[in-house]
Amino acid sequence: MEMQSKIFKALADENRLCILRILQTGEICACKLLDNMQVGQPTLSHHMKILCESGLVLARKEGKWVHYSLNREEFSRLAGQLGEYGKKK
Numbered sequence: 001m002e003m004q005s006k007i008f009k010a011l012a013d014e015n016r017l018c019i020l021r022i023l024q025t026g027e028i029c030a031c032k033l034l035d036n037m038q039v040g041q042p043t044l045s046h047h048m049k050i051l052c053e054s055g056l057v058l059a060r061k062e063g064k065w066v067h068y069s070l071n072r073e074e075f076s077r078l079a080g081q082l083g084e085y086g087k088k089k
Contacts, residue, residue: 003055007078010054015039016047020070023057027069 010016015037022028022036034044048068051057055074060067 004081006050006054007056010050010056013047013050015043016051019047019051019068020056023068023070027060027067030066030068033068 018037019033022033030044030048033048034041037044039047048057048059048066051068052059056071056078058069058071060069
């Protein structure tokens with residue numbers, strides 16, 4: 001339940017949903033995310049921390065930059081869990 005709570009928190013913000021949409025195209029550097037968002041670096045870092053802690057986003061450091069990508073396995077697992085809520089018990 002704790003992890004699901006983190007996931008729902010991560011999905012409950014418009015900026016984080018925008019980040020996830022951008023990441024659908026593939027891995028992207030934090031610098032490119034900044035170019036596509038209307039937020040500053042500290043705000044982006046805050047959003048990325050929440051997304052990574054939820055398990056929805058993976059981070060890979062290369063030099064001084066961090067590259068982010070969707071954790072597609074986690075999204076598949078989440079879809080299965082959400083489907084369980086709709087089943088009659």
